[in-house]
Amino acid sequence: MTVHFSRGIPPLEAIPSLAIAELTGTILSTEPDRVFQYAPIGHHTGDRELRDQLGAFHSVDPDRIFVTNGSLQALDLLAAHLLKDAPSHLVLAEAPTYDRAVQIFERHGGRVSGVPLRHDGLDLDILRERLRTEVPAFVYVIPDFQNPSGVTTSEEKRREIVRLSAEFGFTILEDIPYRELRFDGTAPTLLGELADGVDGARVLTMGSLSKILSPGLRVGYVIAPPGVPRALAALAESTYLSPAPLLQTVAARAFESGLVRQNIEAVRKLLRPRHDAAVEVVRKVLGDVALCVPEGGYYISVHLPVRTTEEELLAAASAESIALTRGSAFYPADSAPPAGTVFLRLPFQSLGGEEFTAGVTGLAAVARQAG
Structure with missing residues (x-):
């Protein structure tokens, strides 16, 4: 063997398949016309009910949320958005980092460079040296139970990375697919939350339901400053026209019912x-x-x-x-x-x-x- x-x-026993199927059956029996039609066109940022539920889950304004067909699509759209007109195409990432993210950034013209990852997050001495040499378009971090290392960035380092974002003027791309799967200890604050109190800091936070509900639903999302969700929606519409209403509705009801x-x-x-x-x-x-x-x-x-x-x-x-x-x-x-x-x-x-x-x-x- x-x-x-x-x-x-996810192991199969981590996916509540029967409960999701029951929710889906209820939706199909009560509103099939809506979920089998195109989603609205024109800067559509995702199912309203789902964005409301995600906003409540993360304690943010739902209008700051853009829903995608999985987190990789969010990465792809964000890379296009952040790199298109950036003065520098340098992208700094943890070393090691998620390999598919590197491929996506490079496909959009990013020059991905690694900053060594320690047991508690990025090596900040090396990060500061790199920033003094060239300010990147963005810094990509997976701060909670990182893929592939398992490292969680400490609260102290999170605060310093946010401070550096304000000082040097780069964006932080924060990817949090594993954040809710904490088995011990207290969760450090999201970088996006820390940035709210720091003038000039800019954080875009990406999430996913793949590890906490179902990868088959293909639901990812971005929490961003005002204006960014509509910009991402414009990119999305020129790529795939509209998301899948059925899957986003199922995800919304999974939150509403308490299943998530x-x-x-x-x-x-x-x-x-x-x-x-x-x-x-x-x-x-x-x-x-x-x-x-x-x-x-x-x-x-x-x-x-x-x-x-x-x-x-x-x-x-x-x-x-x-x-x-x-x-x-x-x-x-x-x-x-x-x-x-x-x-x-x-x-x-x-x-x-x-x-x-x-x-x-x-x-x-x-x-x-x-x-």
């Missing part, structure tokens, strides 16, 4: 034991190589000391039925893991304790043989 450390998708909050609690209870077991096994088997103790999300990650190449390590692991994602793919082109190490993302959300233990134990054996 292959141990899959290769994808960060109920499922968040259920997913936390489901994943916390898997998180705790993963942290214990990594410490016991691999030693002190984890970037952090995640305390939430899907991932624990390691810089594994090896004397072989990444390609050879991954091939040896595959031969032992351990599927890994190439860790170097999470680094922007000008960045790399520390010398003498291979970066590995180890998703724990879909694996029971025995399966995760078997995978890590096998990985340790492969690393010893390769060294």
Whole structure:
């Protein structure tokens, strides 16, 4: 049996499929004409009911919200919006960071450069050096249980990044798909909330329902300053005309019925034991190589000391039925893991304790043989 450390998708038991199906059936029986027609055209920023629910969930004005067909589409539209007329096309991102985000930014002409990620967020000394050299179009961060590292940016660092945004005049793009999946401790303040009290700071916050409700609904969203949602809507209409009314209506009713909050609690209870077991096994088997103790999300990650190449390590692991994602793919082109190490993302959300233990134990054996 292959141990899959290769994808960060929700386990099936984390998706309330029957409850979503029941909500969908009710909608189809009462308002099929509306949900099977085009959505309104003309700077349509998303289903009104859903934006109201998202506004209540995040305690923001619903008019600041733009709803997308999944978070990757939000990233694509934001990249187009932020880079089109920017004086600089430099994009600073955490190293490591979400690999698909890098691909999207580069597709829109961004020059993505990595700033090293520490156990509590960006290395701010290096960030300040980079800002003094060239002010980027934006800085992309995943501040809560980061994909791929599991790192959460500390409150202190969040405040300083927001202050730097005001000082240097760059936008912060904050991506929060895992924020609600906290198993321990207190959540630091959103950068978008911190920016409200800092003159000149600018933060765009992206969210998604994929990890807290269902990836199949394809609902992402952006919380932005006034004017930005309409600008994004104009870009969206020239790309796909309109979103899917049925899916956004289902998402709205899932909030209204309490299903979203109920499922968040259920997913936390489901994943916390898997998180705790993963942290214990990594410490016991691999030693002190984890970037952090995640305390939430899907991932624990390691810089594994090896004397072989990444390609050879991954091939040896595959031969032992351990599927890994190439860790170097999470680094922007000008960045790399520390010398003498291979970066590995180890998703724990879909694996029971025995399966995760078997995978890590096998990985340790492969690393010893390769060294």
